[in-house]
Amino acid sequence: MKFATLGVALLAQTAIAADPTLYALMAVTKEYVVGAKLPPSGLFRHEPTGWQHLNYNHPFLFGLDYDRSDPATLYLAAGNGLFRVARKAPEWTQLTGSDVTELRDVSVDPRTGAIYFGHSHGIRVSTDRGSTWRELSAGLHRKYTEAIRADRVNSGVLLVGGEEGIFRSTDSGAKWKLAGAAGIQITRIEQSPRDGCQWLATTYEGGLYGSTDCGKSFEATGRVGLGRNLYDVAFDPTNPARIAVAGWGPGVALSEDGGKTWQSRNSGLPAPEVTAVAFDPAHPGRIYAAVHQEALFVSEDLGKTWSHSGLDGSSVARLKFVPEGGSKQ
Amino acid sequence: MKTLFGLAFATLYMSVPLVAETPEFAQRKLEIIDAYAHYPGPGDAGYGQIAARLWKHENPEWCSRRLEELLAAGPTGDMFWMFPVTAIAHLDQGQLTPSARQALKRAWKTYMPYRGDTENHFLLYYSTLYLMSQYWPNDGPETWYTGKSSAANLEEARQWIENWVKLTTARGQGEYDSPHYMGVYLIPMSYLAAWAKNPAMKKRAQMMLEYLIADYAPENLEGLYVGAHARVYEDQLVERWKGVSSDFGWLWFGVGRRLPMPDNYVLYYALASGFEPPEILKKIGTDRTNAYTHLERKRTRNRWRFNDDLHGPVYKTTYVRKEYAVGSDQGGILQPIQEHSWDVTWSVPDPRGVQNTFFTVQPFSSIHELQTYFVFNPDPAIEGVVKSKKTYDSPDKLLGGSPYESIFQDRDTVIALYNIPAGTRFPGINGFFSKDLGETREDPSGWIFMKAGDSTYIACKPLRPYEWKPIAGGGRRLFSPYPTNGVVVQVAAQSEYPDLAAFGRAILALPLETKVEPTPRVRFRSLRGRVLEFEYGEVPSVDGKHVDYANWPLFGGPFLEAAVDSEKLTMKYGELRRELDFRSLTVKETGR
Numbered sequence: 001m002k003f004a005t006l007g008v009a010l011l012a013q014t015a016i017a018a019d020p021t022l023y024a025l026m027a028v029t030k031e032y033v034v035g036a037k038l039p040p041s042g043l044f045r046h047e048p049t050g051w052q053h054l055n056y057n058h059p060f061l062f063g064l065d066y067d068r069s070d071p072a073t074l075y076l077a078a079g080n081g082l083f084r085v086a087r088k089a090p091e092w093t094q095l096t097g098s099d100v101t102e103l104r105d106v107s108v109d110p111r112t113g114a115i116y117f118g119h120s121h122g123i124r125v126s127t128d129r130g131s132t133w134r135e136l137s138a139g140l141h142r143k144y145t146e147a148i149r150a151d152r153v154n155s156g157v158l159l160v161g162g163e164e165g166i167f168r169s170t171d172s173g174a175k176w177k178l179a180g181a182a183g184i185q186i187t188r189i190e191q192s193p194r195d196g197c198q199w200l201a202t203t204y205e206g207g208l209y210g211s212t213d214c215g216k217s218f219e220a221t222g223r224v225g226l227g228r229n230l231y232d233v234a235f236d237p238t239n240p241a242r243i244a245v246a247g248w249g250p251g252v253a254l255s256e257d258g259g260k261t262w263q264s265r266n267s268g269l270p271a272p273e274v275t276a277v278a279f280d281p282a283h284p285g286r287i288y289a290a291v292h293q294e295a296l297f298v299s300e301d302l303g304k305t306w307s308h309s310g311l312d313g314s315s316v317a318r319l320k321f322v323p324e325g326g327s328k329q
Numbered sequence: 330m331k332t333l334f335g336l337a338f339a340t341l342y343m344s345v346p347l348v349a350e351t352p353e354f355a356q357r358k359l360e361i362i363d364a365y366a367h368y369p370g371p372g373d374a375g376y377g378q379i380a381a382r383l384w385k386h387e388n389p390e391w392c393s394r395r396l397e398e399l400l401a402a403g404p405t406g407d408m409f410w411m412f413p414v415t416a417i418a419h420l421d422q423g424q425l426t427p428s429a430r431q432a433l434k435r436a437w438k439t440y441m442p443y444r445g446d447t448e449n450h451f452l453l454y455y456s457t458l459y460l461m462s463q464y465w466p467n468d469g470p471e472t473w474y475t476g477k478s479s480a481a482n483l484e485e486a487r488q489w490i491e492n493w494v495k496l497t498t499a500r501g502q503g504e505y506d507s508p509h510y511m512g513v514y515l516i517p518m519s520y521l522a523a524w525a526k527n528p529a530m531k532k533r534a535q536m537m538l539e540y541l542i543a544d545y546a547p548e549n550l551e552g553l554y555v556g557a558h559a560r561v562y563e564d565q566l567v568e569r570w571k572g573v574s575s576d577f578g579w580l581w582f583g584v585g586r587r588l589p590m591p592d593n594y595v596l597y598y599a600l601a602s603g604f605e606p607p608e609i610l611k612k613i614g615t616d617r618t619n620a621y622t623h624l625e626r627k628r629t630r631n632r633w634r635f636n637d638d639l640h641g642p643v644y645k646t647t648y649v650r651k652e653y654a655v656g657s658d659q660g661g662i663l664q665p666i667q668e669h670s671w672d673v674t675w676s677v678p679d680p681r682g683v684q685n686t687f688f689t690v691q692p693f694s695s696i697h698e699l700q701t702y703f704v705f706n707p708d709p710a711i712e713g714v715v716k717s718k719k720t721y722d723s724p725d726k727l728l729g730g731s732p733y734e735s736i737f738q739d740r741d742t743v744i745a746l747y748n749i750p751a752g753t754r755f756p757g758i759n760g761f762f763s764k765d766l767g768e769t770r771e772d773p774s775g776w777i778f779m780k781a782g783d784s785t786y787i788a789c790k791p792l793r794p795y796e797w798k799p800i801a802g803g804g805r806r807l808f809s810p811y812p813t814n815g816v817v818v819q820v821a822a823q824s825e826y827p828d829l830a831a832f833g834r835a836i837l838a839l840p841l842e843t844k845v846e847p848t849p850r851v852r853f854r855s856l857r858g859r860v861l862e863f864e865y866g867e868v869p870s871v872d873g874k875h876v877d878y879a880n881w882p883l884f885g886g887p888f889l890e891a892a893v894d895s896e897k898l899t900m901k902y903g904e905l906r907r908e909l910d911f912r913s914l915t916v917k918e919t920g921r
Contacts, residue, residue, distance in 0.1 A: 036406075037405040091471075093477070098455065098485050098488055098492075102446065121633065121639065141637075231706065292709060293709075
C-alpha cells in the first residue's frame with residue numbers, strides 16, 4: 001500500500017462514518033459434541049430485521065477481523081482453519097490446510113494487510129491474502145496462542161497472549177519479549193481505538209492487565225476479575241475513559257475512568273456469565289453483552305438496564321463491529 | 330496396453346476383496362452386511378441400509394429415494410456423515426439415479442462437516458475428503474464447502490494421511506487401543522485400500538490395515554480388547570464384550586461373540602475392502618497356548634498447553650494367557666477423560682452380560698486436564714464434557730487416568746501406587762469388584778482373594794484401610810480415602826492351585842514390604858519368583874535391575890517386533906515372519 005493510501009485508510013478508520021454492522025460468532029452448544037446435530041450456529045450479522053445466519057453451520061468460530069482496505073472481506077479463525085468470507089455472497093474459502101488446527105484469534109494488520117492468527121501450537125502470518133503461511137512462534141517457549149493483535153500504529157509490532165503471559169514482537173514476529181502477566185493465561189488483547197499506546201488484556205484468574213507504553217509492559221490494573229476468568233474487554237470508541245470487561249462471575253463490569261474503578265452492570269442479565277462484550281461505535285451508550293447459553297443482551301444506558309437481543313441459547317465467542325460497504329473506507 | 334490399464338483400473342476401483350477370502354470369513358462378512366441390508370429393527374432406514382443394499386445390488390430405486398430424503402433433511406454428523414456417504418458414492422456403480430447423485434454432490438458444497446479435534450476425527454475427515462476429491466477429480470473450488478478445488482482437497486488430505494501413517498509407524502497411535510474407536514481407524518484404511526486410485530496410497534492403506542489388526546491381535550482375549558486403552562466408554566469398560574472390538578475379533582478371527590446388531594464401524598469396514606487378515610495374524614490373534622508378555626509404546630494425545638512436547642510416550646505392558654490377561658500403562662494423564670490404565674480380564678465361556686474385569690482408579694477430574702488437551706474456555710468445560718461423558722466429574726467413577734497414579738506391571742503382577750495432593754477434587758481411590766466375581770475372601774493379613782470365573786484367581790492387597798460401596802447394577806466399589814495409597818495385585822490361573830485357599834496360602838508366603846509415608850513404596854516377590862521394587866514417582870526394578878523405559882519398543886514380544894522410529898513392523902509366529910516396511914511400502918513374508 002502506498003503511503004498516501006495508507007494515510008487515508010487510517011484516517012477513515014478512526015472516524016468510521018457509516019454505521020458499522022455488528023457480527024457475532026456463536027454456537028448453540030448445549031447438547032452439541034462433534035458429530036452431533038448442531039442448531040444454527042456460526043457467523044451471524046445483525047440487521048434491522050434481526051440476526052441473519054451467514055451460510056455455513058459451524059460449531060467453533062472464535063476470531064473475526066477484516067481487511068481495512070477491503071472491509072467486504074472477513075477473516076474467521078475457526079477450529080478447522082482460517083476462513084475468508086465474502087460478506088455479500090457469502091462465499092467461504094478455507095485458507096489453511098491440515099497443519100494447523102484450533103485457531104483461536106485472527107488479526108489483520110491495518111497498515112499492511114498481513115493476516116496473523118494464533119492457533120493451538122503457534123502463530124502464523126500470511127502476506128499474500130492467505131495463499132501461503134509462515135510460522136512465527138519459534139521464539140516462544142510455549143506455543144499455544146489464544147489472543148493476537150497487530151498494532152495499528154507501530155509498524156511490525158505484534159502482541160500475543162498464550163499460557164505464559166503477554167509477549168511483544170517489534171519485528172513482525174521474528175523475536176518475542178515477555179511484556180507482562182508472566183505465567184498467567186491470556187484470553188484477549190485489545191488496543192484502544194483512541195490511544196494506540198493503550199492496551200488491555202484479559203486473563204484467567206489474573207484479572208485485567210493494562211499497558212500505557214504501547215504494549216512494552218503490562219501491569220495488573222486492580223481487582224476486577226481477580227480469581228475469576230475474564231473473556232473479553234472493550235474500549236468505548238466514543239469515550240476514551242470508558243472500558244467494559246466480560247467474565248464468568250464478574251459478568252459485565254464497566255469503568256468510566258480508564259480502569260481505576262469498576263461498577264458491576266449485571267442487573268437484568270440472567271447470569272453473570274458473560275463471554276463477549278462490545279460498545280456500539282455509532283450509538284453512544286449502547287453496549288452488547290453475550291450471556292453464556294442464554295442470549296445476547298443490549299443496553300442503551302451502558303448496562304444499567306438490559307433487553308434481549310436474540311441469539312437465544314448461544315455461547316458467543318466474539319462480537320465485532322465491521323464497517324459496511326465493499327469500498328475502501 | 331491401454332485395455333490392460335483400463336482393466337487394472339476397474340479392478341482397483343471396485344469393492345472386491347484384496348485377496349481371495351476364506352469361506353468362513355466371507356460368510357461372517359456377509360452376515361454383517363445382511364444385518365444392515367435386511368434390518369428389521371425399529372426406526373427409519375439410514376445410510377447404513379442404503380450402503381449395504383448397494384453393496385448387494387438390491388433395490389436401487391429405494392436406495393436413491395432414501396438417499397435423497399436423508400440429504401434433504403440436512404446432513405449432520407460431520408466426519409460421521411462423511412464416511413457413510415463416501416461409501417454410498419463408491420458402492421453406487423451405476424445403481425443410483427442421476428438425481429440422487431446430484432443431491433449427494435450438492436451436499437458437499439452446502440454442508441460443512443467439521444474436521445473435529447481427535448485423531449480419529451481427522452483420519453475419517455481426510456480419508457473421505459481424499460476419496461471424494463478423487464471421485465470428482467476436476468471440480469473447481471466453487472463446488473466444495475472448503476472453497477478449494479478437488480486437486481487442492483486431495484493434496485491436503487494426502488499430506489495428512491501420509492503424515493499420520495508415518496507418525497503412527499514411528500511413534501505409535503495417539504488414540505491407541507480403543508475397544509470402540511479402533512473401528513474408525515479401520516474404516517478409513519479399508520476405504521483407501523479398496524478405493525484409492527493412487528497405487529502408493531492404496532498399498533499404504535492395505536499395509537496399515539495389517540498394522541492396525543496386528544496392534545489388536547496380541548491384546549485380544551477371545552475377541553475382548555484387554556489391557557490399557559486410550560479411550561473406552563464406561564459400559565464397555567466393565568462389560569468388556571460391549572466394545573466394537575467384539576465385532577472385529579469375531580469377523581477376523583472367528584472368536585468371541587459379535588454384538589447383536591453389529592456396529593456400523595464393522596459394516597463400513599466390510600463394505601469397502603472387507604480385508605481378511607493374513608494367516609499369521611489369525612494365529613497371533615488366537616493362539617494362547619503359551620503365556621506371553623507383549624510391550625507397546627504409544628503417544629499421548631496432542632497436549633496443547635502446559636507441556637513442552639506435543640506428545641509424551643505411553644509405555645504399555647500386556648500379559649496374556651488363555652485364562653486371563655493383565656494389562657497396564659505407566660499411569661498419569663495420557664489421554665483426557667476416557668483413559669483406562671490397568672486391569673485384569675478373565676476368560677469366560679460367554680462374555681455377554683458378564684463384567685469379567687478388575688481394576689482400581691483414582692477418580693480425577695480437573696480443568697487443568699481439559700485445558701491440556703482442549704482449547705475451550707475453562708468455566709463451562711466440565712459441564713460440556715459431562716454432556717457426553719456422564720461420569721467424568723463424579724467421585725465414584727471408574728474411568729479415567731490420574732496424574733497421581735503410578736503403575737508398574739511385571740507379567741501377571743501389578744503394583745498401582747497413588748500420591749494425591751491436598752486439595753484434589755476427589756481424594757481417594759476406587760476399586761471395581763465385579764458382580765461376577767466368585768468367592769471373595771478378605772484375609773486378616775489385608776489381602777483380598779477372589780475367584781474370577783472358572784479360570785482365574787486374583788489377589789489384591791490394598792495398602793490402606795477401605796470401605797465397600799454398592800455399585801448400581803451390581804458389584805461393589807472399594808473406596809479408600811487416603812492420599813498416599815496403593816494396591817498390589819497378583820493373578821494366577823485356577824489350574825495352578827487346587828482351590829482359592831491354596832492360592833491364598835501361596836500369596837501369603839510371598840515376601841511383601843510396604844510403606845505409605847511419605848510416599849508409597851512396595852517390595853514384593855511375585856508368584857513368578859521375581860523381586861519387584863516400586864516407589865511412587867521412581868523407576869521400578871525387577872530383581873534389582875531398573876526397568877528400561879528409554880529402550881521400550883514400539884512393539885515387543887513373541888508376536889510383534891518394531892523399534893521406535895523404524896516405520897517397520899515384523900510379525901512373528903513360529904518360523905513365519907511377515908515384515909511391513911512403510912518406507913519402501915513393501916511386505917515381505919518368509920518362513921512358510
